[in-house]
Amino acid sequence: MNNASELSGDVPLGLTPSQWEAISGLTSHSQTRIPTDEASRPSSVYLSELRFDAEMQAVFRSVPVVATMSAYVQAGMSLAQDCYGVPILITRDKDGVARCFLNACRHRGAKLIESTEPVKSARLSCPYHAWTYAADGKLIGVPRQETFPSIKKCELGLVPLTTYEAGGYIWVGLDPEASPEMLPGSQQICEDLEAFGLQNMHVYGRRLYDLKANWKLVVEPFLEPYHIQRLHADSIAKMFVDAPNVISLIGPHQRQCSGKANFDPAILNGQIDNLHKYITHAYLVFPNTIVVTSPYYISVMVLMPRGVGRTVVDYYMLVKSAPDTEKAKELYARSYRLIDEVFGGEDFRAAQLQQEGLGSGAIDRVYFGGLEEMIGPFHDAVESFLPNEAV
Numbered sequence: 001m002n003n004a005s006e007l008s009g010d011v012p013l014g015l016t017p018s019q020w021e022a023i024s025g026l027t028s029h030s031q032t033r034i035p036t037d038e039a040s041r042p043s044s045v046y047l048s049e050l051r052f053d054a055e056m057q058a059v060f061r062s063v064p065v066v067a068t069m070s071a072y073v074q075a076g077m078s079l080a081q082d083c084y085g086v087p088i089l090i091t092r093d094k095d096g097v098a099r100c101f102l103n104a105c106r107h108r109g110a111k112l113i114e115s116t117e118p119v120k121s122a123r124l125s126c127p128y129h130a131w132t133y134a135a136d137g138k139l140i141g142v143p144r145q146e147t148f149p150s151i152k153k154c155e156l157g158l159v160p161l162t163t164y165e166a167g168g169y170i171w172v173g174l175d176p177e178a179s180p181e182m183l184p185g186s187q188q189i190c191e192d193l194e195a196f197g198l199q200n201m202h203v204y205g206r207r208l209y210d211l212k213a214n215w216k217l218v219v220e221p222f223l224e225p226y227h228i229q230r231l232h233a234d235s236i237a238k239m240f241v242d243a244p245n246v247i248s249l250i251g252p253h254q255r256q257c258s259g260k261a262n263f264d265p266a267i268l269n270g271q272i273d274n275l276h277k278y279i280t281h282a283y284l285v286f287p288n289t290i291v292v293t294s295p296y297y298i299s300v301m302v303l304m305p306r307g308v309g310r311t312v313v314d315y316y317m318l319v320k321s322a323p324d325t326e327k328a329k330e331l332y333a334r335s336y337r338l339i340d341e342v343f344g345g346e347d348f349r350a351a352q353l354q355q356e357g358l359g360s361g362a363i364d365r366v367y368f369g370g371l372e373e374m375i376g377p378f379h380d381a382v383e384s385f386l387p388n389e390a391v
């Protein structure tokens with residue numbers, strides 16, 4: 001097959017030329033390379049409050065991060081997103097423009113929306129004294145305005161946060177004083193994810209996990225295949241093999257594609273009904289968003305650090321469209337349970353076990369082997385943003 005765009009499957013799938021090139025580099029399992037790149041880090045990168053504060057300042061408050069999925073906030077809806085510890089209000093006006101603000105009324109600071117679910121909202125009325133805002137943040141209504149003779153409504157709009165929409169995500173700058181630009185490589189990453197159709201998919205389910213683990217420990221299992229035959233021995237291991245991924249560093253972001261147990265390069269020459277049955281893609285959308293493809297759905301996890309040893313995971317399961325047959329309903333429900341068992345019960349549990357072990361002070365260094373070769377570059381990317389004294 002020469003034309004990658006001809007590929008289609010149950011998850012709407014095209015491929016960018018860059019993705020196709022990577023997939024073309026997959027070998028048969030018998031010819032797989034033995035990766036030997038090692039790396040290590042001091043345990044303090046996961047435990048030090050100073051290090052955590054530096055990451056929050058130099059990374060999370062200085063680069064655009066994912067606020068939510070584009071598909072989750074439809075026109076005329078708003079969403080409160082508190083998981084970063086900054087109250088964010090995401091709106092999408094009737095023309096489809098998404099905007100982020102601080103979720104704080106300009107009168108006396110009350111949150112305008114409490115629900116963590118999207119709400120219908122042509123206008124946003126504060127629950128306290130009903131100051132009212134348009135979806136573009138303008139203050140449009142003040143009850144008994146004659147009692148505020150000195151205020152000017154045009155000066156008291158909601159505090160805007162830098163907002164981008166690309167790759168199926170609404171991105172936000174968490175610092176209202178800063179205007180961060182998209183990072184190098186983001187365009188390619190967004191093109192890849194749009195080729196999967198992420199922006200047009202349906203959010204089947206969303207779930208929050210509040211984990212006792214440093215955010216980097218939650219990222220790491222999604223960067224390495226080493227644990228799959230071991231941690232997941234009783235769940236998904238049989239679908240995969242102990243093989244390295246084809247990896248691409250794209251700016252600070254990462255893309256991995258790997259042939260599943262049933263993969264043979266010869267399939268790329270034929271008609272493929274659904275490439276996701278044979279190949280798994282996993283992305284680290286720097287710094288904190290993970291994308292993992294499955295045959296019938298895509299998982300997106302936004303990892304939001306809340307303390308040196310605490311991370312809230314905002315998990316979304318995306319499918320092509322809302323299930324309209326019993327078969328689809330059953331398949332998606334089963335997948336949603338499996339995700340909770342595998343990501344929740346295994347990957348997230350491992351991150352928390354690591355935090356406990358490292359937190360005991362017993363281990364002063366951690367080591368990454370060849371099948372964990374993406375973890376070193378991830379730490380390199382984080383450290384490239386930090387001031388020297390924090391590394």
Ligand code: FES
Pocket residue numbers: 105106107108109110126127128129130131
């Ligand atoms: S705090 Fe919002 S109207 Fe008073």
Ligand SMILES: [Fe+2]
Pocket residue numbers: 221222227228232347
């Ligand atoms: Fe895993």
